[in-house]
Amino acid sequence: MGEKITIRDVAKHAGVSAASVSYVLNGINKVSDETKERILTAVKELNYEPNLTAVSLSKQKSNMIGVMFPLTDDSLSTIFKDNHYYSEMISGIEYVIRKHGYDLVISGASSPADCLKWIRTRNIDGLLFLGAFPHRLYEKMKALSNPIVLVDTYERYERDYHHISVDDEYGGYLATTHLVNLGHKEIAFVAHHLVNSPVDKKRYIGYEKALKEAGITPSKTFVFEVNESSFDNGYNLGNKLLKDHKDIRAVFASSDTLALGIMKALQEKGKKIPQDYSIVGFDDITFSSYASPSLTTIRQDVFNKGVVAATSVIQAIEHRFSTLQHVKLSVELIIRDSTAKRG
Amino acid sequence: MGEKITIRDVAKHAGVSAASVSYVLNGINKVSDETKERILTAVKELNYEPNLTAVSLSKQKSNMIGVMFPLTDDSLSTIFKDNHYYSEMISGIEYVIRKHGYDLVISGASSPADCLKWIRTRNIDGLLFLGAFPHRLYEKMKALSNPIVLVDTYERYERDYHHISVDDEYGGYLATTHLVNLGHKEIAFVAHHLVNSPVDKKRYIGYEKALKEAGITPSKTFVFEVNESSFDNGYNLGNKLLKDHKDIRAVFASSDTLALGIMKALQEKGKKIPQDYSIVGFDDITFSSYASPSLTTIRQDVFNKGVVAATSVIQAIEHRFSTLQHVKLSVELIIRDSTAKRG
DNA sequence: AGACTCGGTCCTCGACTCGCT
DNA sequence: TAGCGAGTCGAGGACCGAGTC
Structure with missing residues (x-):
């Protein structure tokens, strides 16, 4: 040796x-x-x-960038499980980070204290937060001088951190308008959490706006929340719709994962899509075009979102700009086979 | 501050x-x-x-564990893209690593030289290799004294490294026997790569064994390779089967991703599954039970695979054992709606 | 005498640990 | 035995001095 x-x-x-x-x-x-x-x-x-360890110590800079994922339950780390969305984003992040000679350290969120400790003791140069975290975490993080880029989170923190997002509101608007144009009036909105998920909240605002524009009064009875965005939760919600909400004929779900779960439940009970139900998702995960029927959805370029986020941290670390970055990426309606004119 | x-x-x-x-x-x-x-x-x-950086320098131990992913093409890092398999494994890995107070550093594979350099300069304590890499990488890595755990790779390296895998051969056997028992004789095997993918190779051996046991002579014309395991490649292969191989009535694909792509192509051309074609996948990714029809597959517990792999590196790092670990996890046939008696 | 180039000395980063008292 | 001083890990960089024009 x-x-x-x-x-x-x-x-x-x-x-x-x-x-x-x-x-x-x-x-x-x-x-x-x-x-x-x-x-x-x-x-x-x-x-x-x-020796990079020695360089880190002496330069007080580690050339490492941390990525934090939200973990709903600490007992089982479900970072990526069922979550093709994060998988794709991390892919974009890794790509950029490696090209710039940084290393990528990932961690599931534990307590805010642990998180702060992690940054300081490891000398992490910059941080990416994917998704929404408890508010007190954001408050605590203000104590850090390292650049932090938030992806998909509360707008209220834009004064303190960089923020990358997509135009969720417009996405919600596009999806709902599409359904409205097909003649639907009884349109359900299915979200993960309207309060805790800032992304869902904005999509809801778009949904509401589209309905109002079409002269339809939004009704609370058409809005549903599940506690996590997963196939299972979509599936269960689909069954609930069948049982308790026979008037609903169209669904806009805030993620493809939910939409596909819902679709499965409806199909199992003999419902035809799009003849009996029209369904729109959000994200355009790869699967969506391979489902039967293929899923109409709002596409966002998640890989690119990762690229933009990673580029932002690196630029901030290297002081190429000092002002906060706020990037809102565009979305696009992809019409496939899960939506049709109201019969 | x-x-x-x-x-x-x-x-x-x-x-x-x-x-x-x-x-x-x-x-x-x-x-x-x-x-x-x-x-x-x-x-x-x-x-x-x-300060962990200082500790690393003085103890010559970083408390960081590296995970390497194979990147087929360097121009676009597709680490996780379309690859729910790795996503789930990383989830298990992160869980264990964090619980033990280590940090997880991830990197797409670049050249063997870069990889070696990475380990040495970062003082990485242990390494996980997910999937198959070029042979010269394994040769080069022998120069390292740090523990390395391979997941799903060539058996020939078991003398030099720890190795975690599942019983691929038995999985291939189970899948094929299931189809045989349903009365199928013209069974295609679709793999990513029979030579470069050790996993596929073993699954093929199981496939062949099952056929022989049933008195069916394996034929090269029933074996197909695609250059990457993706929905798209499965889809294209499905169309090819329809065009050039009308005799085939059953397919065993070496991944669910491929199987679902194949299924989609067949369905688009009006074929009924399982009436016209029986299809079996491998992995049991979450989506498989949500596809229409739900996919019969060989389940492996990928999260657990990650847990076992991470536990092995950590034990090796902490010298809880000195012999090489070789763990072969079990697989299970999950019968769903994509397979039926040959009509 | 001043400015400028080149290169070396020495202390720093923060924690670990040998050997002495 | 308890506790300390000083050197170590490997590199960065402020400061200084010698030489040159």
């Missing part, structure tokens, strides 16, 4: 001091071209790689 | 030396109970948290 080669080994091999090696490697113009050359060949010959 | 509190601050506050503080915090019995008490209250009062 090759012994670890240190900056001093390089220095000795090149006949200079460790400081000079450091200067050369850090691009600080303080060494003559000639010795610089000598140092660089020494680096090559010894196959020297700076 | 609170200034960073160091071990010396604690020492001063407790009226002792930094060394004593260190001994106490590391559980080294070298300090009297009385001063230990004093030190501990000082730690509490100052809210001291050891």
Whole structure:
């Protein structure tokens, strides 16, 4: 096993001091071209790689970016489980982070205190928060000087943090208008949580707006909440609709996962989609075009959302800008086979 | 912002030396109970948290575990994209790692050299490799003394690394036998890659064995490869079957993703499942039970696989065992609605 | 004498730990 | 035995001094 080669080994091999090696490697113009050359060949010959732990300690910068996921239940980490949405975003994040020479450290959220501790003790340079967290976490985080980028969260924190989101309200509006245009009036809105999920709240506002524009009075009885966005919860809600809400003929769900679960329940009870029910989802996860029928949905480019978020932290870390970034990405209605004119 | 509190601050506050503080915090019995008490209250009062970067440097151990994903194409990191399988495994991994006080650093595979460099420069304590990588990577990695756990890879490396897998061969056997028992004889096997994917290879062996046991001669014309396990590739292959292989009436696909794509293509062309075609997948991703019809598949507990893999690295890091771990987890046939008696 | 280049000395980051008292 | 001082991990960089024009 090759012994670890240190900056001093390089220095000795090149006949200079460790400081000079450091200067050369850090691009600080303080060494003559000639010795610089000598140092660089020494680096090559010894196959020297700076120890990042030591660099972190001395520069007070780790080149690591943390990503926090919300964990609803600590007993079982369901970070990605059933959640193709996060999977795709992380993919975009990793891509950017690696290209910029950073490393990606991920963690499920535990307590705000643990989270703060994590940042400080690990020297994490920047943070990405995916989704909505307890309010006291955001308050606590203000104590940090490291850049923090929030993805999909409460607007109220835009004064303190960078924020990346999509145009949820317009998405809700597009989806609902689509259903309205097909002649539907009894349109259910199914969300994860109207208060705790800022994303759902905005989609609801779009839904409401579309209904009002069409002269339909929004009714609380058409709005449903489930405690988590999953196939199972959608499925259960689909059965509930069949039992208790026979008037409903169209559903706008705040995620494809929910929509697909709902669809399954309806189909199992012999309902035809889109003849008997029209269904619209949100996100456009890959599955949605492979379901039967394929799902009409509001597409957001989740991979790109990850790319934008990661780019923002890195720019903030490297001080390419000092003002807070607020990016709202666009959405798009994708009409497939789960919606049709009201029969 | 609170200034960073160091071990010396604690020492001063407790009226002792930094060394004593260190001994106490590391559980080294070298300090009297009385001063230990004093030190501990000082730690509490100052809210001291050891700087992990400094600890890493001095202990030569980072408390970080790396996870490598295979990236087929470097131009676009598709780590998780369309790959609910990895998502679920990472979830299990993160759960265990966090519980043990480690941090999880993830990276898409770049070159073997970069990978080695990453381990060394970051001081990564242990590594998880998910999936199959180029052979020269495994060869290069032997130079490392850090524990490495492979998940789902070539058996030939079991002499050098820990290895976690499922009983792929038995899974292939179960799936095929199920189809055989339903009266099928023309059974296609659809895989990602028979040579590059060790997992597919073993599933194929099980498939072949089941056929032979049933007195059916395996035929190359019933075996198909696609270049990546995705919905799209399954979809395209489904269309190919319809066009060129009208004799085939049953399909065993080496992943649910492929199976669902195939199913979609068949359905679009008016074929009924399971009346016209019987289809079996592998993995049992959540969506499989929500597809229409729900998919018969070989279930593996991917979350648990992640748990086992992470537990293994941690135990190896902490020297709880020195022999190589080879765990083969079980699989199970889940019969749903995508398979039926040959009509 | 001043400014500028080049390179080295030495202390720092924060915690661990050997060996001495 | 308890406790401490000093050196270590590996690198960064402020400061200083010698040489040059």
